[in-house]
Amino acid sequence: MTRPPSSPPAQDTPRAPGLGPRTAAALVFGSSAAVLVIEIAALRLLAPYLGLTLETSTMVIGIALTAIALGSWLGGLIADRVEPRLLIAPALGVSGAVVALTPAGLRASAEWVPVLLFLVAALTILVPGALLAAVTPLVTKLRLTSLAETGTVVGRLSGVGTAGSIVGTVLTGFVFVSRWPVSGILIGLGTLLLVGSALIGWRTRGWTGTPALALVTVAGGLATTVAPGACDTETRYHCVRVVADPDRDGGRTLVLDGVRHSYVDLADPTHLEFTYVRAIASAVDAFFPEREPLVAHHLGGGGLTLPRYLAATRPGTRNVVSEIDGGVVAVDRTRFGRPDPRTEVRVEDGRLGLRRLDPGSRDLVVGDAFGGVSVPWHLTTAEAMADVRRVLSTNGLYVANLIDHGDLAFARAEVATLRATFRHVSLIGKPADIGTGPSGTRVGGNFVVLASHSDRPLALRATQEALDARRTGWSIATGARLTSWIGDAQPLTDDFAPVDQLLQPSPRRTR
Template identity: 60%
Template sequence: MRKSDRREPRIGARTAVALVFGCSAAVLVVEIVSLRLLAPHLGLTLETSTLVIGLALAAIAAGSWLGGRWADEHDGRAVLGLLLVVSGAVVAATPFLVRGAAGLAGGAFLLVAAGASIIVPGALLSAVHPVVTALRLSTLEETGSVVGRLSGLGTAGAILGTVLTGFVLVSRVPVTWIMVGLGVLLVVGGVAVEVGSRRGLAGTAAVVTVVGGLGAALAPSGCDVETKYHCAVVTSDPERPTERVLVLDDLRHSTVDLADPTKLEFAYVKALAAATGSQLPEGAVRAHHLGGGGLTLPRFLAAERPGTVSTVSEIDPGVVTLDTERLGLRTGPDLRVRVEDARVGLRAVGSGTLDLVVGDAFGGVSVPWHLTTREALTDVRRVLTDDGLYAANLIDHEPLGFARAEVRTLGTVFDHVALAATPAATRGEGGGNLVVLASAAPIDVAGWRAAIAARDLDWEVIDGAALEAWVGDSPVLTDDHAPVDQLLTPYPPRAPATVG
């Protein structure tokens, strides 16, 4: 194209900026929120994150390529509004598609629904960029500046979408409403583009989409509360009127008896309680809990050992609110709950000040990897007294790769380690919950075994040579290499284990 062939841009500068910036931001919002929607069903694992990121990148690549081809062969103004309207419809429907698919045929259609929910809007929104670029070009001599300017604005939009979602939206708005709200905004934007270009095809579709999206938004999400990290539900049994069960996503995290905090339901909690009773001197103790859930064990210690001071690191403020409003939590000088990452919170604890540290933090069915490493456990050892006890709840499944690696890692930090689990798990078969104790002082294995039996648990306790044989040549987990998610897989989609 010669200078004499210069033509007027076919789309205004402000409209071009708004479209490229907004669509790039929307793609990242969809990516981040999709990860939140899938985590309850697939687990918050490296594989889940990789799946979502990979699908989003594939959608961006496909949309950019197809949008560029369309822009070369057609007038892009004919499709801009339709791209926004269709992507908005899919985005608004995504929470309901994903949750509905998770409940069909044991989740067999979940990956299909997830793929469509990410790829369709991601590709359509990514196609906007090359279409707008072609519409803004007036001469080949300004190709570099137009492409560079719009690419920079698109990247800025993606950054804003990431920061806004991660730091603002997810902490304040349920993920269902984030997606429905974004979908409606995209539809409205599509209508505006169509009206501006005097085309009515997308306008008609937009009315149907808005009505359908708002109707879908009124459908129940199945959650009592959508917290910052979970779909949370509190259930009760009419035959047990004082008991409440905290369910986070699809997993039973805690059972609390409002009338009797010493009444314990889950086997692993009974094993932890047996450990505190058999390993720690009588009387009050100083305890720190990595992970809160329903705070079953802190309540138990407060009732069983009056004067005990417990501090809890719970990362999800929504869970703490639910504990207070629905599970009868009463905090005070003897029971403090801090909303914080457990490892970060541990740094604020003084050295040699605790009798007990309890590890019971989970993302899905996985212990967050940064709490499993030698460096993290060294910090646990730092805050304990010389005869203090670290007690952790683990979940794993055959071949128990993660549990074996974590026990070996504990052995590099503590002089004494013991494990309690079902007979099948101690044989290296099956899976579920396992409880591990670690201390610089000798562990009273016989006492723990007797205390477990007294709570009617058919669990075994192993240590010494038997535990070393069980661990085998498992790797040591470090901050530099902790493949927790890979060691945990494969595991069933709906694990029978309980977490706290």
């Protein structure tokens, strides 16, 4: 009986020269981290044009995940057909060039050809994201030397890639954005990717194609310096600019993410430029006795226009401001001057700031954290309004700025929420928008809502007289008229607050 010839022993595939385990881990770690840096930076670049909304975040995350899935699939497919050593360096180099050009490309398209913004945004995330995601299967293919260690190699590199994604996310959110402009982060990342491309190309096959891509990086840096949409300061939350008023020597406008947010007259804090601010001041002045000092809490700081106004018109007023963006607070101090000594600005989330206040400790709460393209939804719910009601004194007043357009679904839902919480609620706005003027001319924009739970009325007649004296052209809706305006809108709660879907931003994007 003859024995069948034994199979030859399995032979390991020779390791790629210059791609040891540490180099492989570094490539997978770095490329995975870079994808998340690109995703977060792209979200911040798009915020001034699309708003920092749930839809914008969903779009960017979706494109990034698509890029990772596409790159992983194609990278693995190509790695079985083409020598991976030939592809890693070009993948890093091309992605680096695209990343370096991203700030200029996005800002230029947003300002000059807005219709292309979504396409450019998709490409600037999809192309480098897919190329960088392809690095992991390419490196895995090179590191697989025996079937016996497949699980170990694949598992190790998968874990390294996940760790890279975590580190890229944490460093970008907590370190990079707070220290460097977003354009600088992306140009720096593009440069690092090109350097990595050159090193890998040289070590694996003596590749010398990087200099041409390096020129693209330099071009990206130069283009960014002249691209539109530049910021005076990039904070953790906003692209900030301060614009001087050519018609008023002391006038300064604080612009956040392309939206006119606050106006401050350095020489005259009683000058109120924006109509909605004049409406808030009218309501406060009508509700409280003239020059009576108040204890006020402000949800949102901006340029501190109202705290400055209250300090000037009601000496002795104590203002406490919850402003989440420390960068905006720094701009206030350097460009607008320090406010009254009795004004305290706390860098904190507004909802958390409310929880720290004692019950009945505030005469006035002002809500002005709503922007023209995004809204902090957790400040709109019944639970948040219950906190506002808790901190107000017996005869306290809550006054808030709302912004909405279109069918005003968000504004109506927010007023319905206030009505479910407070005894007295009234709405101030343009007559056509609040149902007190001719129908068919509604355009939306700013609204001011008043709420109180005391036995004290809202002084609507005095408020209307103050609105007229300040030439706002606005009127007040209350009672049955306000009920009709709210319609079937449902109150917002922490469990259900689809604010981003309800809000309709203005095409002009101004306050």
